[in-house]
Amino acid sequence: MAEELILLDEWLSMFGMRARIALAEKGIKYVYKEEDLDNKSQMLLQMNPIHKKIPVLIHKGKPICESINIVEYIDEVWNESVPFLPSDPYQKSQARFWADFVNKKVGDVGGRIWPGRRDEIEVAKKELIEGLKELEIVLGDKPYFGGDTFGYVDIALIPFYTWFYTYEELCNFKVEAECDKLIAWAKRCKQRESVSKSVADEKEVYEYVVNYRKRFDLD
Amino acid sequence: MAEELILLDEWLSMFGMRARIALAEKGIKYVYKEEDLDNKSQMLLQMNPIHKKIPVLIHKGKPICESINIVEYIDEVWNESVPFLPSDPYQKSQARFWADFVNKKVGDVGGRIWPGRRDEIEVAKKELIEGLKELEIVLGDKPYFGGDTFGYVDIALIPFYTWFYTYEELCNFKVEAECDKLIAWAKRCKQRESVSKSVADEKEVYEYVVNYRKRFDLD
Structure with a gap:
């Protein structure tokens, strides 16, 4: 079935x-x-x-x-395995808040970078770095955003790691130089088969974006 | 306490x-x-x-x-009274989908109307009417979005009813002429004390917006 x-x-x-x-x-x-x-x-x-x-x-x-x-x-x-969301309503509200933050400050902002004109990219780059720094503060010294277990906010954010290479190439910066703990977290997530087998290859994403930008004459 | x-x-x-x-x-x-x-x-x-x-x-x-x-x-x-969200996961996902739709197609669009320039208002007006018509289709002949009980999507949308007068005055249209069932739903919601005592007065909202627009020379 x-x-x-x-x-x-x-x-x-x-x-x-x-x-x-x-x-x-x-x-x-x-x-x-x-x-x-x-x-x-x-x-x-x-x-x-x-x-x-x-x-x-x-x-x-x-x-x-x-x-x-x-x-x-x-x-x-499918609620028999470890849940993505904590059961405590307050912790749950925090997880939802940060997933929404990822949508707005990484998703929407990243969505202005890859198909953006040069002037738009410069503005978005600054916002992206700010957003990632906020996320790094929230992560703190925990292995995952959810604490000891991989969960909701981790799932919301980790796919963007595949796009970091593209953001870095287009914006001329290194995420790791700004947010080393976030990169350590991303590498930790990537060790999970659920992540490594589900995400795209960062170089293939970049190649797609380069072709897209050529097609629409964005550089 | x-x-x-x-x-x-x-x-x-x-x-x-x-x-x-x-x-x-x-x-x-x-x-x-x-x-x-x-x-x-x-x-x-x-x-x-x-x-x-x-x-x-x-x-x-x-x-x-x-x-x-x-x-x-x-x-x-506070889970002892009738819940806002249905317990069935599929129904719950639909309620969340439509609350998100309200945020994007009524909230964000309305947010381009009241502080917008005339050309922005014209574009947003069309989108707002489209969004409200979609919502009217989803409502159908049910008393509330949640069915027989006032719930999550009703709570997400009904506050905008207070702003309809402002949208109508600025955009020169009548919501009721476009979406009569939606207005009937709004009036039904407004009969609830929880709603009528919680929302602002539509004329006071409009007065605020008129003053705001004068202050920033938007007309």
């Missing part, structure tokens, strides 16, 4: 990677369907008619959209 | 109203502290150092930030 669970995704999407990591952490089998976002499938248009975006998790024919929502759904449905 | 629960808020904030409605629905007593956002209090800066925004719910000295997060926290901590 693997067909009962389908992930509509695109290989380099950090949002898609969140879903892949969450599914791998829970040891769930699913059918992966790569979308061509220049030519979206009928299935994607039917399953996410509102935003028409990946990732979409289709469980028993019903779609769940938005990556953080998908991670939370997976955590609730 | 009312001091154990404090809400930092601003009277016309739709996000603050969400927190007020959620607290009123649960019958929870709290101390309301009005913030002057031109001159933020030390308490606000300490309790939300990242975004420095209202609303902030402070429970036993610990802050919960971001309005949707606050609503979910209230639902989890």
